[in-house]
Amino acid sequence: MRVSLRQIVSRGLRGRCPNCGGPLLFDRGLRLRDQCPTPGCGLRWQRSAGYYLGAAVWNYTIVVVLVLPLVLLAVLGGLISQRTAYILAPVLALLLPFVFYKASWSLWMMSYYFFLPHELPANANELIPTRDDE
Numbered sequence: 542m543r544v545s546l547r548q549i550v551s552r553g554l555r556g557r558c559p560n561c562g563g564p565l566l567f568d569r570g571l572r573l574r575d576q577c578p579t580p581g582c583g584l585r586w587q588r589s590a591g592y593y594l595g596a597a598v599w600n601y602t603i604v605v606v607l608v609l610p611l612v613l614l615a616v617l618g619g620l621i622s623q624r625t626a627y628i629l630a631p632v633l634a635l636l637l638p639f640v641f642y643k644a645s646w647s648l649w650m651m652s653y654y655f656f657l658p659h660e661l662p663a664n665a666n667e668l669i670p671t672r673d674d675e
């Protein structure tokens with residue numbers, strides 16, 4: 542059964558398997574499963590060495606885009622002192638990557654398969670348009 546781009550995004554935002562919509566990507570805690578546990582799916586989530594870099598980029602982006610502006614606005618708005626910001630910033634920089642770890646993996650899988658949906662096993666038999674088809 543073909544997986545649409547809408548399904549890929551929906552499943553990615555809910556932390557589900559992009560191929561079958563099966564259970565969450567993680568076993569328990571922060572341990573990423575090797576592949577989807579749904580019978581008949583088996584999508585491998587560690588595709589190759591270095592594949593995790595996409596999740597790391599998402600994690601870094603989430604922390605920088607969300608936290609840095611909030612800390613700057615808090616200091617500029619007088620909500621917190623500069624001294625508090627100097628203490629808060631490194632604490633958040635160390636803590637938040639763990640908080641957003643699962644979300645960053647899910648977002649990485651979603652964005653990867655959003656742009657390469659034909660690599661999902663469910664879409665493997667779909668024809669990929671080529672220049673000859675135009």
Ligand SMILES: [Zn+2]
Binds near residue numbers: 558561577578579
């Ligand atoms: Zn699956």
